Amino acid sequence: xxxxxxxxxxxxxxxxxxxxxxxxxxxxxxxxxxxxxxxxxxxxxxxxxxxxxxxxxxxxxxxxxxxxxxxxxxxxxxxxxxxxxxxxxxxxxxxxxxxxxxxxxxxxxxxxxxxxxxxxxxxxxxxxxxxxxxxxxxxxxxxxxxxxxxxxxxxxxxxxxxxxxxxxxxxxxxxxxxxxxxxxxxxxxxxxxxxxxxxxxxxxxxxxxxxxxxxxxxxxxxxxxxxxxxxxxxxxxxxxxxxxxxxxxxxxxxxxxxxxxxxxxxxxxxxxxxxxxxxxxxxxxxxxxxxxxxxxxxxxxxxxxxxxxxxxxxxxxxxxxxxxxxxxxxxxxxxxxxxxxxxxxxxxxxxxxxxxxxxxxxxxxxxxxxxxxxxxxxxxxxxxxxxxxxxxxxxxxxxxxxxxxxxxxxxxxxxxxxxxxxxxxxxxxxxxxxxxxxxxxxxxxxxxxxxxxxxxxxxxxxxxxxxxxxxxxxxxxxxx
Ligand code: NAP
Numbered sequence: 001x002x003x004x005x006x007x008x009x010x011x012x013x014x015x016x017x018x019x020x021x022x023x024x025x026x027x028x029x030x031x032x033x034x035x036x037x038x039x040x041x042x043x044x045x046x047x048x049x050x051x052x053x054x055x056x057x058x059x060x061x062x063x064x065x066x067x068x069x070x071x072x073x074x075x076x077x078x079x080x081x082x083x084x085x086x087x088x089x090x091x092x093x094x095x096x097x098x099x100x101x102x103x104x105x106x107x108x109x110x111x112x113x114x115x116x117x118x119x120x121x122x123x124x125x126x127x128x129x130x131x132x133x134x135x136x137x138x139x140x141x142x143x144x145x146x147x148x149x150x151x152x153x154x155x156x157x158x159x160x161x162x163x164x165x166x167x168x169x170x171x172x173x174x175x176x177x178x179x180x181x182x183x184x185x186x187x188x189x190x191x192x193x194x195x196x197x198x199x200x201x202x203x204x205x206x207x208x209x210x211x212x213x214x215x216x217x218x219x220x221x222x223x224x225x226x227x228x229x230x231x232x233x234x235x236x237x238x239x240x241x242x243x244x245x246x247x248x249x250x251x252x253x254x255x256x257x258x259x260x261x262x263x264x265x266x267x268x269x270x271x272x273x274x275x276x277x278x279x280x281x282x283x284x285x286x287x288x289x290x291x292x293x294x295x296x297x298x299x300x301x302x303x304x305x306x307x308x309x310x311x312x313x314x315x316x317x318x319x320x321x322x323x324x325x326x327x328x329x330x331x332x333x334x335x336x337x338x339x340x341x342x343x344x345x346x347x348x349x350x351x352x353x354x355x356x357x358x359x360x361x362x363x364x365x366x367x368x369x370x371x372x373x374x375x376x377x378x379x380x381x382x383x384x385x386x387x388x389x390x391x392x393x394x395x396x397x398x399x400x401x402x403x404x405x406x407x408x409x410x411x412x413x414x415x416x417x418x419x420x421x422x423x424x425x426x427x428x429x430x431x432x433x434x435x436x437x438x439x440x441x442x443x444x445x446x447x448x449x450x451x452x453x454x455x456x457x458x459x460x461x462x463x464x465x466x467x468x469x470x471x472x473x474x475x476x477x478x479x480x
Contacts, residue, residue: 002033007186009049010196016041026092026323029362038204046200050142050169053197058167069114077107088314090180092323109157113165131479137471139167153181162466246459250384251412254405255285258418273441279388295394330364333387340380411453
């Protein structure tokens with residue numbers, strides 16, 4: 001049995017309490033490693049180490065910091081196969097997907113911010129003959145990051161990289177459900193010589209060590225990605241302390257398919273947007289609206305493609321659809337399929353747990369599921385399911401498509417499929433979402449602002465936005 005360790009002040013350590021949680025492989029249902037259940041005293045040590053490391057790390061020249069982060073990116077890239085396999089075991093996602101998406105983005109995130117810190121600049125405001133202002137953007141100090149299980153290392157590095165690049169020291173908490181790649185990452189940080197105390201990684205459960213991290217007075221900012229309900233709790237804890245907060249939360253994303261779309265490509269991409277990572281991506285399009293004139297044709301082509309997705313052992317290269325992350329999550333997803341039927345929906349394909357032969361017999365597999373016959377206001381179409389379940393519904397006009405799309409509390413991402421660019425631009429302007437993809441989905445440029453509106457979050461990550469979040473602006477005003 002592998003025992004995962006915390007990483008504090010450049011050392012690997014057991015939790016002070018001696019308590020461990022089970023880490024389960026979703027494809028088999030077996031406990032395959034143990035995770036530290038960290039507590040207050042682990043946190044205290046991590047914060048002290050980060051505080052101690054801050055003056056030197058923040059004073060390091062940008063070139064030196066960038067060079068070290070490039071070394072880290074190189075090492076993460078070199079470990080790509082190992083990290084992808086670890087992610088597939090820990091999370092249940094297909095190994096080919098983990099290599100192409102998770103591993104790739106983990107090193108790309110670090111490399112991006114290793115470059116970004118050499119390009120980051122601040123403003124100057126000239127007052128004519130009176131004087132001049134310039135803005136200093138200094139690192140904040142000790143910051144906390146809390147990340148979810150769906151893209152464990154990808155989202156972990158998406159936060160840690162800009163925090164480090166802008167000169168902060170970090171206490172990071174990965175999800176207790178998928179801790180393995182953060183642990184492997186701590187080994188890589190150690191090997192490449194990230195100075196001790198600059199990054200500290202604490203494992204354990206959210207309501208315990210996650211909550212303590214948010215409550216800690218010396219942690220000045222929290223970058224969080226996770227569910228909207230958890231985000232609310234975090235905000236309630238952090239707001240009275242006037243802590244800087246970045247919240248990347250849930251989504252219920254609409255996909256708008258118009259009759260003039262490039263049909264075959266759209267079918268393929270809409271399948272990908274609904275079911276990649278078993279539908280466990282905050283950006284997945286789970287409400288698919290199709291212009292009525294092509295509704296039947298699209299529906300049949302879409303279902304055919306969905307049925308072809310190869311469900312299987314995440315460790316097999318040909319697998320396209322792996323296991324859901326945990327048993328409770330699988331039960332939650334299946335309960336929504338039941339709810340959808342109670343609400344009057346018809347399951348067109350999928351809807352059931354899958355039992356595989358061999359080592360995956362007890363894994364948490366659920367068929368890709370397509371449901372029709374539901375209206376916008378039912379719970380199935382309003383609540384985030386975060387699994388391989390989507391609904392389809394026809395629409396008759398651009399106005400109706402827009403009002404369906406905007407008709408939930410969420411506002412993370414949407415995609416429009418049409419060759420009428422005037423329509424696309426006009427809809428993009430009116431859609432209440434942080435990200436609008438036109439004839440694409442999950443096409444990412446790391447310089448762009450990333451995040452959601454409404455209940456999908458507060459603040460943006462990516463590029464300048466992240467560098468600004470992790471720095472404190474100070475105006476210096478000089479009178480001539
Ligand atoms: P979650 O339950 O909210 O957990 C997210 C993280 O918060 C985990 O590390 C969790 O720890 C921790 N946590 C839980 N309770 C906490 C508390 N009281 N105080 C501090 N930390 C706490 O979310 P999840 O189930 O892992 O992830 C799925 C959700 O994330 C979905 O809603 C999805 O849409 C959202 N998401 C959003 C984005 C985005 O960019 N907008 C990206 C990916 C995912 P434990 O895991 O140990 O409980």
